[in-house]
Amino acid sequence: MRPNKYLLILLATILVYALFEYYRPKPINWQPTYENDDKIPFGTKVLYDLLPEAMQQPSVRTVRLPVYNHLTESQLPARSNYVFICRDFNVDGNDLRQLFAYVRKGNNVLVSAYYVPDSLGRVLGFKAEVKAPILSDTTLVNNFVNPNLRKSGGYNFFHDDGRNFLRLTKPQNITVLGRNARGEPVFIRVPYGKGQFLIHNLPLAFTNYYVLSSKTSDYAFKAISYLPALPTYWDEYQKQGRFDEEQQSILRYVRTQPALNWAYYLVVVGLIMYAIFAGKRTQRVIPVVEPPQNTSLDFVKTVGRLYFQQGDHDNMARKRMQYFLTELRERYGLNTTVLDREFTETLARKSGVSMEETAELVRMIRNAQASISLSEYDLLTLNRAIEKFNQTT
Structure with a gap:
């Protein structure tokens, strides 16, 4: 049986495209992922690798479970820290109840995110104001309130315009740790029970680019210094979900690789087109009818x-x-x-x-x-x- 020429053309196209994507020079990926295994500018691998030394701990444990599952199913030490660095801090009611109970017992939570749920803000007394970015040549610099941590001229995270801030609704219970150039709070500490919440609204400051930059390299470690030296949990569920590399299926791996992901979409589109055009009913083979022979x-x-x-x-x-x-x-x-x-x-x-x-x-x-x-x-x-x-x- 001869192979279908359309299928061969499709397979050849996919192979050529995959090889081209694999061997061509990779452009710098400026997509903010905040993932602890990403070496791209806006990943957090550098901070994650240096965090054990900063926290004076042998290691920092990565959490790939929802907050509720981690706090109810894991064997936790007497006191610990829980760090969230992500674009959106997505938690539901069950997660928040466990998180409040966790901090009430004397533990500490650091959340650095642009979007923080109002349900958390109402309890702690703040609201995260998120403004649409604008095109400008300058950004609002950030700085610490503590004179021992302040830097002359402040910190300029120029990939963010710095216009987001934390509006305080219960200022009597909140300590402002950092402000922008307008004097608006961007980093606060909220005591809760025996523990504390540290709320920060610029997760970009903890990424590889700014941790390695000589002008901003100390900012992330000064912010983390407000956490006591205790066993620390680093959340990756908010960014990567439940499954780590050892649990990745082939399809999940393909979807995380740009070249393979495009090849996957090309296969799907090609198969659809093949089904439309080459899958039509074809003319049956007409048998050759030999003329009757004159046996006489x-x-x-x-x-x-x-x-x-x-x-x-x-x-x-x-x-x-x-x-x-x-x-x-x-x-x-x-x-x-x-x-x-x-x-x-x-x-x-x-x-x-x-x-x-x-x-x-x-x-x-x-x-x-x-x-x-x-x-x-x-x-x-x-x-x-x-x-x-x-x-x-």
Whole structure:
């Protein structure tokens, strides 16, 4: 079975595209992911790798579970820290109840995110004001309130315009740790029970780009210094979900790789187009019908060949004349009993053969009928004359 050419073209296109994407120089990915295994500018691998030393701990544990599951299903130490660095801090009512209970017992939570749920803000006494970014040549710098942590000129995170801030609704319970150039709070501490919440509204400050930049490298560690040196949990569920690398399926891995992801979409689109255009009902193969064979003619040829090989030329010549005269009777309705002049003229008129040729053929037949024995030469001569007559008619 020959392979379908459309399918081969599709597979070849996918292979060429995948190889091209794999080997071409990779552009810098400026997409903010805040993931602890991303080395791109706006990942958080650098901070995550340095965090154990900053917290004076042998390691920092990565959490790939919802807040509720982690706090109810894990064996936790007496006191610990829980760090969330993400774009959106998405928690539901069950998560918040467990988080409040966790902090009430004397633990600490650091949340650095642009979007913080109002349900958390109402309890702690703030509201996260998120403004649409604007195009400008300058951004609002951030700085710490503590004189020991302040930096002359402040910190400029120029990939963010710095216009977001935390509006305080219960300022009497809140300590402002950082402000922007307008004096608006951007980093606060809220005591809760025996523990504390640290709320920060610029997660970009904790990414690889700004942790490695000489102008902003100390900002993230100064912010983290408000956490006590305790066992620390780093949340990745908000960014990567439940499954780590060891639990990744093939499809999940494909979806995380840009080249493979585009190849995946190309396969899907190609299969859809193949189903539309090449999957139509095709014309069935028309069988070749052989024309009916004249077995009678084959039989005559076989018998004639047998007579000729046996040298019975006389018998064969007489049967050839008999067969020819029978054909004349069936075709022209002639009486072949007497081969006279009248018969010759009628045959010439009906067959369209000249009178001379017809008369010569009739004469040869009469002579052959009158002969006692016919030779091979007589047979061949008679057969050529009959064949010539038939071709002419």
